[in-house]
Amino acid sequence: MKPYRDYAVRREQMVTKQLAARGIRDERVLEAMRRVPRHLFVAEHLEHRAYGDHALPLGRTGQTISQPYVVARMSELLAVEPEHSVLEIGTGTGYQTAILAHLARRVYSLERVDELTKEAIGRMRKLGFDNVKVQTFDGTVGWGEFAPFDRILVTAGAPEVPKPLLDQLAAGGRLVIPEGSRLDQRLVVYTKDEQGEIHREPGEAVVFVPLVGRHGWPEEG
Secondary structure (H helix, E strand, O other): OOOOHHHHHHHEEEEEEHHHHHOOOOHHHHHHHHOOHHHOOHHHHHHOOOOOOOOOHHHHHEEEEOOOOHHHHHHHHHOOOOOEEEEOOOOOHHHHHHHHHHHEEEEEEOOOOOOHHHHHHHHHHHOOOEEEEEEEEOOOHOOOOHOEEEEEOOOOOOOOOOOOHHHHHEEEEEEEEEEEOOOEEEEEEEEOOOOOOEEEEEEEOOOOOOOOOOOOEOOOO
């Protein structure tokens, strides 16, 4: 493993040259990206690529860890405040989860691949995040036990937003999700006003792995 100070330099370069330079302005998001050691969320043989602006594979699971800019952009769009309760759909390695844990009061994260859930829980414990709860479950159903949520973040591409997630969004809440086909999507921001009305605002093009589940895409094969 490279010395910690070397990774700290790379992390600062990531923040200044990849994130701030591309328009990320939320100082809390930038600080969270500075503090979370991304190299601990990738396979050891990929650590040298951890701070590059690209997605990386998660081995045989078929999942990926999103590129830093996309993590920062989605976090910024989510507009998380310190008092918020956040639901994340698609834990993956737990990197986005850790960013949210720096921003929110409490983070609940659902992952459909049990192997990834166990690994993410271990990373959360190792890094001392005591405001995160991770579970293996169909994320398209949400997590009704802890609803409503002030913020909901979906980190996989859906044909449309799952209705259970909108139902579990608190009044005044915000949900960010990639919507589109299996191969390409757009980031969409949903907000729910105090009267419970839903408002939709589409944004930039992205590419995520499919959101598989009861209210998402069917499992291929």
